[in-house]
Amino acid sequence: MEQGEAALERLAEDPRYRRLVRRRGRLGLALTAVMLVAYLGFVLLVAFDKPLLARSLAGGATSLGIPIGLGVILLAIALTGIYVYRANREFDAEVAAIVAEARR
Amino acid sequence: MTGSGGGTGWPALAMFGCFVLLTLAITRWAARRTRTAADFYAAGGGITGFQNGLAIAGDFMSAASFLGISAQIFADGYDGLIYSIGFLVGWPIVLFLMAERLRNLGRFTFADVASFRFAQTPVRTLAAMSTLLVVLFYLIAQMVGAGQLIRLLFGLPYPYAVAIVGVMMTLYVLFGGMLATTWVQIVKAVLLLGAASFMATAVLWQFGSPEALFARAVQAKAAAAAAKGAAPAEALAAGRAIMGPGGFIKDPVSAISLGLALMFGTAGLPHILMRFFTVPDARAARTSVLWATGWIGYFYLLTFVIGFGAIVLVGTDPRYLDAAGALRGGGNMAAVHLAHAIGGDLFLGFVSAVAFATILAVVAGLTLSGASAVSHDLYASVFRRGRADQAAELRVSRVTVVALALVAIALGILFEKQNVAFMVSLAFAMAASANFPVLLLSLLWRGCTTRGVVAGGAVGLALALGLTILSPAIWVTVLGHGAAIFPYGSPALFSMPAAFATIWLVSRLDRSGRAAVDRAGYVAQRVRSETGIGAVKASDH
Numbered sequence: 001m002e003q004g005e006a007a008l009e010r011l012a013e014d015p016r017y018r019r020l021v022r023r024r025g026r027l028g029l030a031l032t033a034v035m036l037v038a039y040l041g042f043v044l045l046v047a048f049d050k051p052l053l054a055r056s057l058a059g060g061a062t063s064l065g066i067p068i069g070l071g072v073i074l075l076a077i078a079l080t081g082i083y084v085y086r087a088n089r090e091f092d093a094e095v096a097a098i099v100a101e102a103r104r
Numbered sequence: 105m106t107g108s109g110g111g112t113g114w115p116a117l118a119m120f121g122c123f124v125l126l127t128l129a130i131t132r133w134a135a136r137r138t139r140t141a142a143d144f145y146a147a148g149g150g151i152t153g154f155q156n157g158l159a160i161a162g163d164f165m166s167a168a169s170f171l172g173i174s175a176q177i178f179a180d181g182y183d184g185l186i187y188s189i190g191f192l193v194g195w196p197i198v199l200f201l202m203a204e205r206l207r208n209l210g211r212f213t214f215a216d217v218a219s220f221r222f223a224q225t226p227v228r229t230l231a232a233m234s235t236l237l238v239v240l241f242y243l244i245a246q247m248v249g250a251g252q253l254i255r256l257l258f259g260l261p262y263p264y265a266v267a268i269v270g271v272m273m274t275l276y277v278l279f280g281g282m283l284a285t286t287w288v289q290i291v292k293a294v295l296l297l298g299a300a301s302f303m304a305t306a307v308l309w310q311f312g313s314p315e316a317l318f319a320r321a322v323q324a325k326a327a328a329a330a331a332k333g334a335a336p337a338e339a340l341a342a343g344r345a346i347m348g349p350g351g352f353i354k355d356p357v358s359a360i361s362l363g364l365a366l367m368f369g370t371a372g373l374p375h376i377l378m379r380f381f382t383v384p385d386a387r388a389a390r391t392s393v394l395w396a397t398g399w400i401g402y403f404y405l406l407t408f409v410i411g412f413g414a415i416v417l418v419g420t421d422p423r424y425l426d427a428a429g430a431l432r433g434g435g436n437m438a439a440v441h442l443a444h445a446i447g448g449d450l451f452l453g454f455v456s457a458v459a460f461a462t463i464l465a466v467v468a469g470l471t472l473s474g475a476s477a478v479s480h481d482l483y484a485s486v487f488r489r490g491r492a493d494q495a496a497e498l499r500v501s502r503v504t505v506v507a508l509a510l511v512a513i514a515l516g517i518l519f520e521k522q523n524v525a526f527m528v529s530l531a532f533a534m535a536a537s538a539n540f541p542v543l544l545l546s547l548l549w550r551g552c553t554t555r556g557v558v559a560g561g562a563v564g565l566a567l568a569l570g571l572t573i574l575s576p577a578i579w580v581t582v583l584g585h586g587a588a589i590f591p592y593g594s595p596a597l598f599s600m601p602a603a604f605a606t607i608w609l610v611s612r613l614d615r616s617g618r619a620a621v622d623r624a625g626y627v628a629q630r631v632r633s634e635t636g637i638g639a640v641k642a643s644d645h
Binding site: 005008009011012017020021024027028029031032035036038039040042043044046047048050051053054055056060061062063065066069070072073074076077079080081083084087088092095098099102 | 182185186188189190192193195196197199200201204314315318319321322344345347348349350355356359360363367387390391393394397398401404405627628630631632634635636637
């Protein structure tokens with residue numbers, strides 16, 4: 001299904017295509033920002049406030065750093081999950097509709 | 105232990121033999137299905153998202169991350185977690201910015217995507233150079249680690265160990281191409297995740313709860329400090345120290361720089377990016393990152409428990425310690441000794457065999473990626489200007505596999521006594537400073553031109569390499585000079601922005617005729633990358 005460049009450039013003007021790319025791009029960018037802030041925040045905490053992370057969580061051996069560190073790991077998986085969920089549920093169908101219409 | 109100086113005896117050899125036979129059978133099966141270039145480079149695009157997720161995890165969870173991170177946790181506790189988090193957080197970025205667009209535009213190598221709308225010769229030459237550099241440094245680090253590990257585990261002399269790894273990876277890639285490489289990685293990922301799950305479960309079972317495990321680990325470290333003559337208060341502090349960050353991060357600049365290299369390097373590693381061409385479409389590419397992130401994150405949780413388990417079960421058991429109280433066989437043996445403490449000789453053999461298998465899977469992926477850069481990017485696209493026939497291209501690829509293996513074996517032996525710890529982080533820094541900026545701007549910035557990406561990619565690559573040479577890891581540790589000229593642990597904080605800035609500046613100033621073609625190609629490329637129109641389909645079998 002090779003399409004000419006002209007057809008692709010016409011598709012780029014399709015408002016539905018523009019809306020899809022804008023929404024998907026914004027989601028990707030927002031999730032990237034969340035990951036970046038969470039991770040660099042964690043690294044800065046490690047660099048500047050080691051005692052905070054070493055502080056006991058509830059009087060026991062477990063330190064505050066454990067839930068924070070594991071939290072960053074779980075956040076990475078969760079953000080990936082959010083993107084895949086939205087892409088599978090919304091974006092794929094929209095792409096299919098846009099492509100199908102452009103082909104007619 | 106059956107052998108105090110290393111050598112884990114027959115169970116390990118027998119189980120490793122089983123793994124070798126299994127993977128050779130896979131290679132034979134894959135060889136019959138590998139006919140075209142698409143088969144060789146991308147397994148015909150027929151790998152599912154779930155399988156690719158496991159293979160990515162298998163590609164990424166190196167022996168260094170299994171033995172190295174658990175050893176770091178064994179030694180310093182919490183610091184090991186900081187390192188593993190850095191390796192994980194790159195994956196969401198790969199998904200949000202790269203995976204689907206890569207699958208929609210590319211066929212075999214990331215250079216397909218980076219050069220999509222640009223002049224082929226300069227961009228592919230740059231991409232091939234950076235691929236070879238990244239692959240070579242990563243490969244040397246793996247080979248040296250493999251040689252040392254196998255000498256310890258199986259009692260084999262170092263050169264033989266390196267040669268065995270080189271020969272095995274050549275067999276997989278040469279005959280089975282991407283299909284064999286993928287399945288070797290999947291088998292290895294399942295074995296490694298299985299072994300690590302068993303160990304972590306056994307540790308938690310024994311202590312009842314994570315809190316009990318941590319408390320015992322703190323006690324064990326305090327007792328060890330007291331035994332070495334520390335005052336009670338000091339010993340207590342030494343014990344508590346494993347629950348928080350210690351000396352791993354020295355200064356904030358190095359910390360952020362290494363963080364950036366790990367985070368964005370993942371999105372620029374050629375052997376990782378190549379995995380997205382093995383799936384049928386963008387949806388499968390997306391699914392594979394979710395699986396990969398899940399498996400890799402789960403794996404790092406396991407290594408955390410394994411490392412703390414080793415502090416208690418290995419660090420306090422004289423069977424695993426030498427006269428000075430250090431681990432027998434060196435620091436990297438923490439997880440291996442823990443396997444023995446948990447499951448005796450048989451499980452020790454299993455974990456040793458898994459560690460060996462782990463190395464083989466990683467080096468196979470690296471070799472295939474390096475070979476495809478030479479045959480697909482340099483030979484077929486640059487040298488033959490896209491007019492090479494498929495048979496000739498595959499021949500070049502196979503010759504390159506053998507050449508790369510020989511180089512890797514030679515360098516592996518040459519670097520035996522060198523400190524190669526900097527090589528993996530250098531590979532990540534180069535990927536973050538050259539491949540990542542080039543890919544991102546070529547995908548998302550209309551104004552980007554051929555000259556821009558070539559200049560920016562070259563600047564990023566040269567700076568990452570140059571600053572690393574001037575940094576303490578090489579300038580002081582390897583070359584033996586007094587003070588490092590570049591005082592930080594990683595160059596990425598400087599080299600990555602420099603690459604972005606160079607691409608931007610050179611592209612903006614570019615008034616050449618080619619630049620007009622480059623910019624004109626943007627809209628169509630963007631539509632293809634977003635919708636998958638015209639994307640290469642899976643080949644039929």
